Amino acid sequence: MTQETRTALLDAAEQAARARGFDGFSYADLAEAVGIRKASIHYHFPSKADLSAALMDRYHAVMQQACADIDAQNDVSAGRLRALIALYRAALNEGTTMCLCVVFVTGRESLSPDVTAKITAFRAMMTAWLTKVFERAAKDRGIIGVAHPQHEARATLALLEGAHIAARAEEDVAQFDEAVALLQARC
Amino acid sequence: MTQETRTALLDAAEQAARARGFDGFSYADLAEAVGIRKASIHYHFPSKADLSAALMDRYHAVMQQACADIDAQNDVSAGRLRALIALYRAALNEGTTMCLCVVFVTGRESLSPDVTAKITAFRAMMTAWLTKVFERAAKDRGIIGVAHPQHEARATLALLEGAHIAARAEEDVAQFDEAVALLQARC
């Protein structure tokens, strides 16, 4: 039971954070969402800092696994990149939520240093994975015009997160699609 | 005098919002920053919604003017795009602040519909300007490989905002530079 409640809390918190930002949801909101009393949340997550750290840990793990799955299911670089774009597109939830990482960066000042470090780690992981994709592309020629894999990787991560913002700004996935259209066309 | 205080409040609010997000600053913070009593702020901005609307109005006007200045000082497309990149880079303030627009989108749910509309208007303005730059590039060949000006514009805006996030995430402007390196190389 403890695990179920904990997971439910993380789910609700992630949903809320991605929709409203770190400062945009409270323990009271989570309590109502999960069907538990506000004070009981402190049993699972003593402080909001603990909660957000757990949130980042899980997000990191899930995304890492998702990247591994993409690798397993796609041999060529182009397929991998297309799959990542699709992953980010799905994360939008019709323009109602954004990447946890993006949301946390905006509220950086409210975060514990612990969480800040986890954000850095997450970005490093994604950049490393993307760099490998572009290195592969330089060989298999699956993506057009790849010259500098690491710069491509950083640009792609920025583009995807920026496209999230664009879509969220107008609650319209089409904004995401237009922003990534050229990248997609290179695959 | 009224104008001075009002401007000081907008300055403090913009700085705070760009550093900590919409939900990350309070009237109390502004009061201390400006040297006025908290309640007096309501004289200038009855509600926080009014404040944020004024903030977006000013931001929109300032950026529009900045784009016009860029146009006046640069004839070729490449120069204009380089200047915009420099503008966004400067807005980072060494990785401590982000674009107002990005920050407001994250806290979208806390915003009044009024402000949401202003965000859309701001993005439309920037996209239109960028589209013109890329249309010009298609003629003067100042930027490499421009095929679809509007998609280039949307991708560029997303990239710049994403690069802001990258830099803010680690409080390091170098992250911005790496993310925009390939775009810069095309100029």
Add this chain to the structure above:
DNA sequence: CGCTATATACCTACCATTAGGTAGTCGCAG
């Protein structure tokens, strides 16, 4: 000119609500 009226730009003193967090209690499964 002097006298009133109004508006400006602040102030002090509150308000209700919500924030994250704490202390201590209790039912119940092992």
Add this chain to the structure above:
DNA sequence: CTGCGACTACCTAATGGTAGGTATATAGCG
């Protein structure tokens, strides 16, 4: 009969916002 996983009942600080007062400046007018 112990300890998990909840609960009730609080707490303090902070939130955005309101009510009403006040010093100063300006405008209208006889």
